[in-house]
Amino acid sequence: MTVKWEKTEANVGVLEVEVTSDRFKTALDDAFKKVVKNVNVPGFRKGKVPRRIFEQRFGVEALYQDAVDLVLPEAYEQAIAETGIQPVDRPSVDLVQVESGKPFVFKATVTVKPEVQLGEYKGISVEDKAFDVTDESIENEIEQVLKGHASVEVVEDGEVQNGDTVSIDFLGKVDGEAFEGGEAENFELEIGSGTFIGGFEDQLIGMKTGEERDIEVTFPEDYHVKSLQGKAATFHVVLHDVKRKVLPELNDEFVQEVSEFDTVDEYRADLKKRLEERAKQDHDRYVEDEVVKQVTANATIDLPEVMVNHEIDHQLNSFAQQLQMQQIPFDAYLEFTGTSVDELRAQFREAAEQSVRTALVLEAITAAENIQVTDEEVTAELEKVAANSGLDLDRVRQLMSVRDPNLESFKRDLASRKTIELLVQNSKLV
Template sequence: MTAKWEKTEVNVGVLEVEVASDRFANALNDAFKKVSKNVNIPGFRKGKVPRRIFEAKFGVEALYQDAVDLLLPQAYQEAVEEAGIEPVDRPSVDVVQLEQGKPFIFKATVTVKPEVTLGEYKGIEIQDKSFDVTDETIDQEIEQVLKSHAEIEVVEDGAIENGDTVSIDFRGTVDDEPFEGGEAENFQLEIGSGTFIGGFEDQLIGLKTGESRDIEVTFPEDYHVKSLQDKAAKFHVVLHDIKRKVLRELDDEFVQEISDFETVDEYKADLKKRLEERAEQDHKRFIEDEVVSKVTENATIDVPSVMVEHEIDHQLNSFSQQLQMQQIPFDAYLEFTGTSMEEMRNQFREAAEKSVRTSLVLEAITEAEGVTVNDDDLNAELEKVAANTGLELDKVRELMGVRDPNLESFKHDLATRKTIELLVQNSKLA
């Protein structure tokens, strides 16, 4: 077999492949064995028809498509390896010669992984950012803890305040006409959450249980339902009840209920330690993200659109799985938000292109710097996974081996992390 690669565009080329006639003959034999099992010819049992009888009745051409189906995938893969190219999409195949006794020739139009021209990636200067844990930081965290353990009380005599959760009926109209999704009963709304259109929640403040109020708002220009964009709307709202969070006092009794500590001082000391550890990790990720972003910006690369589309598919699939965890079907989400699939894909496009560019640049640096993953690296990382999951090391290897027998994906991710560490080590903080 011979393969000839010729680039026709920036990331596209034609791979011309010639498969020897004897190999094509073998593929025809295999194709005959396959189709003869289902051929009915009087006087012969299924699978027992001689090939000469089959060809006399149907012609050898009847075997061509099955022979191509059997031969082409393997021949294409061998040709790719011989040409030393990295396809990023399925090829478009044109058969050039398909005749018994002659070589099988085909041309495959292939989109390949783009070349990356690296710019400066060592000595990158990063504007540092403070992640210090201050008394204010600790107080904010404590406030969130108190809120999460707050007691809920029904406000019998009082008006809506910011932070309250209310039960309301509402009916909305645009130009005095009701619209889809503009009406609900006993709707639970947290005031200040930003759940509703801007201005809606603020106008409820001061309303008392049993009272009603007309509220006027304007839908934003980028509202997800196109027919309502930039439209003025009026809502008639009836308030049924008000619930308010009553915060506990941070004292020793409260600390003993929610933690393993006895006193407020012990709890605060531990909280500060945990916040400092989190801040350290946040700072580390910040530096990594900044370095990788600058390095990617410095590189020159023409990303094939097909790679971006594949990444959009991947991100949409992840998003759909997140919705399923919330028991929301993806189609229902599109309908509820008034978003078409094309609009949804466009929402992911910028992030997808950035992700592809970043991955390609990091791969190029990994290769340029000769970053590799040895057995010690692999074992150390697997031990981390085992420690974090509480599983035995052998069990981790077994579970990961089911998804990735040679752990190639895991090794790739580990090599990328080592490359990022190299970039950070060679960067400068300003």
């Protein structure tokens, strides 16, 4: 087999492959064995038609497509290996010569992974940022814990306060006309959650059970329903009941109930320690992100559109799965937000481009620095996964190999992490 590769554009080239006549003859023989099983010719049992009779009746050309289907994928993969190119999409194939007794020739137009021209990636300066644990942050964390163990009581006599959950009926009108989605009964709303249009929840504060009130709001200019964008609306609201969270008291008894500690002081000290560990992790992630952003910006890449579209597909699928976990059908989300799939894809484009660009730059640095992942490092990481999942190491390998044969993707992720560690080690905080 002979192979010729020629670049025609920045990330596109033509792969010309010539398969020997002997190899194509073998493919024709294999194609006949496959096709003849389903051929009916008078005077012969099914599957027993001689090759000569078959070709007289149907012509050798009847075998060409099956022969091509047998030989082309293998020849293409071999050509990829020989040339060392890295396709990022399925090729566009043109058959140049398909004839018995002659070499089989085809051309494949292939989009390949782009070349990355690295800029400065060592000695990157990052403006330091404090991730301090303050008394206020400790108190906020304690408040969240208390809220998590709060009881809910109905407010029999009193006014709505921020943080209360109310049950309301509402009917919204624009220019005196009711609009779709602007009406509900016994709707549960937490005041201060930002669920409704700006100003709506604030105007419920001070209402009492059984009270009715008209609330004036203006839909934002970028509201998801285009027909309501920038429109003034009036909502007639009926308040049915008010529920308020009652926080437990922070004392030794509460601490003993929710933790392994005996006193509030011990609980605070442990909480402070955990927040400091989290703050260090947040600081480390911040530095990593800033270094990678700068290194990526310093590189020059001509991104193939197909790679960006593949990443948009990936992000869109992930988004749809997140909606599904919230029991929101994807089509229902599009209808509710008044968004088309094309508009949603456009929203993902910038993040997708950055994701692809970053991955390519890190991969190029990994190659430039000859960063390798050892078998011992792979095993160590798998042991961590096993420990966290409660499975044994062999089972983890087996499960991961289902989607990642030979753990190649897993190894690339480890190499990428080692590359980021190198970049951070060679950066400086200012």
